Amino acid sequence: MTHPMPSPAPGPALTPALTPALTLVHTSDWHLGHVLATHEREAEHDAFLAWLLDELDAQAADVLLVTGDVYDVANPPVAATRRLYRFLADAARRRPAMLTVILGGNHDSAARINLPAPLLDEARVRFFGALPRKALPEGGSAPDLDALLVPLPGPGGETAAWLAAVPFCRPGDLGAETLATLYAAVTEAGAARAGGLPLVLTGHLHVAGGDVSELSERRIVVGGEEAQAITLFDARPAYVALGHLHRAQAIAGPCPIRYAGSPFPLSATERDYRHAVTVVRLSGGEAAITDVPIPRPVPFLAIPPQGAAPLDDVVRQLEALALDADLPRERHPFVEVSVAVTGPEPHLQSRVLAALDGKPLRLTRIVRQQVSVPDQPAPLAGADLGDLQPEAVFAALYAARHGGHAPPDDLADAFARLLVEVNTTPAVGEEA
Numbered sequence: 001m002t003h004p005m006p007s008p009a010p011g012p013a014l015t016p017a018l019t020p021a022l023t024l025v026h027t028s029d030w031h032l033g034h035v036l037a038t039h040e041r042e043a044e045h046d047a048f049l050a051w052l053l054d055e056l057d058a059q060a061a062d063v064l065l066v067t068g069d070v071y072d073v074a075n076p077p078v079a080a081t082r083r084l085y086r087f088l089a090d091a092a093r094r095r096p097a098m099l100t101v102i103l104g105g106n107h108d109s110a111a112r113i114n115l116p117a118p119l120l121d122e123a124r125v126r127f128f129g130a131l132p133r134k135a136l137p138e139g140g141s142a143p144d145l146d147a148l149l150v151p152l153p154g155p156g157g158e159t160a161a162w163l164a165a166v167p168f169c170r171p172g173d174l175g176a177e178t179l180a181t182l183y184a185a186v187t188e189a190g191a192a193r194a195g196g197l198p199l200v201l202t203g204h205l206h207v208a209g210g211d212v213s214e215l216s217e218r219r220i221v222v223g224g225e226e227a228q229a230i231t232l233f234d235a236r237p238a239y240v241a242l243g244h245l246h247r248a249q250a251i252a253g254p255c256p257i258r259y260a261g262s263p264f265p266l267s268a269t270e271r272d273y274r275h276a277v278t279v280v281r282l283s284g285g286e287a288a289i290t291d292v293p294i295p296r297p298v299p300f301l302a303i304p305p306q307g308a309a310p311l312d313d314v315v316r317q318l319e320a321l322a323l324d325a326d327l328p329r330e331r332h333p334f335v336e337v338s339v340a341v342t343g344p345e346p347h348l349q350s351r352v353l354a355a356l357d358g359k360p361l362r363l364t365r366i367v368r369q370q371v372s373v374p375d376q377p378a379p380l381a382g383a384d385l386g387d388l389q390p391e392a393v394f395a396a397l398y399a400a401r402h403g404g405h406a407p408p409d410d411l412a413d414a415f416a417r418l419l420v421e422v423n424t425t426p427a428v429g430e431e432a
C-alpha cells in the first residue's frame, strides 16, 4: 500500500529535500509467547524476527518502532523474554546506529517492558511500558509530556524527526485526562519540539473504523468507549503509528494513520490477512508509506475453506489434503475444522481426531455450527466456550433474569470497565 505522495516534479530540476530522509520501520502486536490452542508459536516468531533483521538492513532502517503487545501476556514465559532480548542484541550488532522504540500494549506489563532499560544505551533502545507521569509542584501528578518526546536520528545520526511515544494508556495512567485531552497535549508539545521537522505519533488503541478480529484482540475500553474517535489526531503528525488491531490497515484521517498489524495470524479469523511491516520514509514533512508483506512460515487452513460442512464432508476433505510429511512438527499447518450439526453428534470429535491422526497438521479448534432447526435454541446454547465474549454472556444472563431485556447502558459500561480492569491488572506477585 502506498500513501498518496506528491508526484515528482516534471523536468530536470528536482528540488532536494531540506532534511535528509529518515527511514522508519513500523511493526506491532508480536505477541511473543503466544500459544494457539496448545501449539507454541516459537518457530514462527524466530522466522519473523530473522526476516525482520534482514529487512531492516534491506530498507536501511534508521528507526524501528514496535507499537505494543510485544508479549502475549503480562507475565510472559522466559523463552519469550529471551527472544526479545536476543533480537535487540542482534539488531544492535547488525544496525548499530538504528534506534529501536518499544511501546507497551494492553497485553503487556509496563514494568516487564521497561525492565531491561537500565542495561541498554537509551540512544539505541527506548522503552515506554506505560505513560510516564510527573509530580506537580502544587501536588498531584500529570502525564510527563517531555519524557515522551524522542529525537529520531536520520541516516547521518543528526535529528531528522521527532517521535511522541504514547503507549497503551490504562485509566489509572490518564488520571484526570481523557485520551482526547492527552493526545491534544502530546501533539501540541510534539509539534512545538519538532519545530519544522516531521512529527511521528503513536498509540495502542482501537480507532473507530478499524477492522477488528474478534477472537484475538482483547477488548479495551477507555472512558467507557471501546473505539476512539479519529478526532484524536489532527493534521500535524507526518505519520501516526498504531498498534492493537491485527489487520495491517490504513485509517482515513487528517494525516497518514496506520496499523502495522501482527506478524502472522494469532487466530483463525486472521488467516486471510496479508501480514506486513510498514516502511515509512519521512522527508520534508511528507511520509512515503509502503507495506512489506511478511512471509508466512506456517500455513493456516480451514476445513471447509468457508463456513461449515456436515461431518462426513469434513472428514472426506481432511482425508483428501495433500500434505508434506517431512516438515518438522513446528512447521505443520494449523487447521480449524467447522462442522455443521443439526443435533447432538456424540462421535464428532473422535471422528475428526481419527481423520487427523498421523497427519502433519495441528488442530486449533473444532467449531460446531448449529444448523437452524424450527424450534430456536437459547442464544448461547451450543456455543463453544472459546467463542463467547464476556459481554455477551453478561447480556444473556441479564436477559434471562430480567424478562428478556438488555442490560441498561450504565450497567453495561460498568461491566466493560470491570472487564478492562480484570484484563489489565498485573498477575499476582508482579509489580504494577
Ligand SMILES: [Mn+2]
Pocket (backbone or CB within 6 Å): 068, 069, 105, 106, 107, 204, 217, 218, 243, 244, 245
Ligand atoms: Mn492490544
